[in-house]
Amino acid sequence: MLSSAKLLCLTIAAALLSAARINAAPQQQTDPFAALQAQFQQQQLPALQKFCLDCHSTTAQQGDLDLEQFRSVADIRRNPVPWQRAVELLLQREMPPQEADHQPSTAERQKLTSWIQAVLAADARANAGDPGPVVLRRLNNAELTWAIRDLTGQTLTPASQFPVDSAAGEGFTNVGNALVLSPALIQKYLDAARDVADHAMLLPGRIQFSPSTTSRD
Numbered sequence: 001m002l003s004s005a006k007l008l009c010l011t012i013a014a015a016l017l018s019a020a021r022i023n024a025a026p027q028q029q030t031d032p033f034a035a036l037q038a039q040f041q042q043q044q045l046p047a048l049q050k051f052c053l054d055c056h057s058t059t060a061q062q063g064d065l066d067l068e069q070f071r072s073v074a075d076i077r078r079n080p081v082p083w084q085r086a087v088e089l090l091l092q093r094e095m096p097p098q099e100a101d102h103q104p105s106t107a108e109r110q111k112l113t114s115w116i117q118a119v120l121a122a123d124a125r126a127n128a129g130d131p132g133p134v135v136l137r138r139l140n141n142a143e144l145t146w147a148i149r150d151l152t153g154q155t156l157t158p159a160s161q162f163p164v165d166s167a168a169g170e171g172f173t174n175v176g177n178a179l180v181l182s183p184a185l186i187q188k189y190l191d192a193a194r195d196v197a198d199h200a201m202l203l204p205g206r207i208q209f210s211p212s213t214t215s216r217d
């Protein structure tokens with residue numbers, strides 16, 4: 001029985017590993033960003049300096065926002081969230097606030113807004129089809145249960161002694177980052193694999209699984 005237990009541990013480890021994929025290298029981006037970068041240097045950086053940095057510089061940081069740290073299109077692409085917000089506030093004419101020393105003309109506002117939108121859109125296109133970083137993760141309890149059922153053909157409950165999967169912020173229980181594997185859980189995996197292995201029947205030339213664990217089977 002010991003060897004079949006080992007076999008099952010390996011099978012489960014293989015199932016775990018096949019569920020995990022390593023993030024592929026991001027695609028090379030070239031064209032649109034060179035033009036956007038040139039516009040940044042020539043027009044948008046001076047506009048930001050004039051209309052925004054009085055309050056959103058590295059030293060001022062009103063509303064906890066430092067726009068001065070963004071020195072290139074690449075910087076914006078690394079952290080686009082404040083820029084999505086900036087587009088909203090520019091369109092709603094809430095930024096710059098009324099009390100600001102410099103108010104952009106309608107054309108200036110329009111130019112800055114559409115340039116930010118162009119950067120965000122180009123970034124979204126460049127990342128289309130990329131699910132983002134895919135972490136190495138274990139199966140969640142339901143996935144493990146179904147995997148064992150598929151492997152054994154029996155309705156076994158290998159995860160019955162596992163802690164409940166924690167739901168990540170989004171409320172789902174299959175978010176890779178939340179599916180951690182502690183040393184204690186590894187031990188439970190091994191125990192579960194042993195329990196599953198107890199259902200194994202060594203037949204001439206193959207292994208089959210029985211619903212029960214009596215030796216009569």
Ligand code: HEC
Nearest residue numbers: 051052054055062063065082085086089095096097099100
């Ligand atoms: C006179 C000062 C001033 C200027 C100039 C100014 N802002 Fe602001 N900004 C603020 C303040 C104050 C807040 C915080 C408002 C709040 O929390 O209600 C803020 C908030 C923001 C936020 C929201 C931050 C967040 O985390 O939600 C964004 C985005 C923003 N500003 C963008 C801009 C842009 C883009 C410009 C230039 C076009 C600009 N601001 C010009 C004072 C300024």
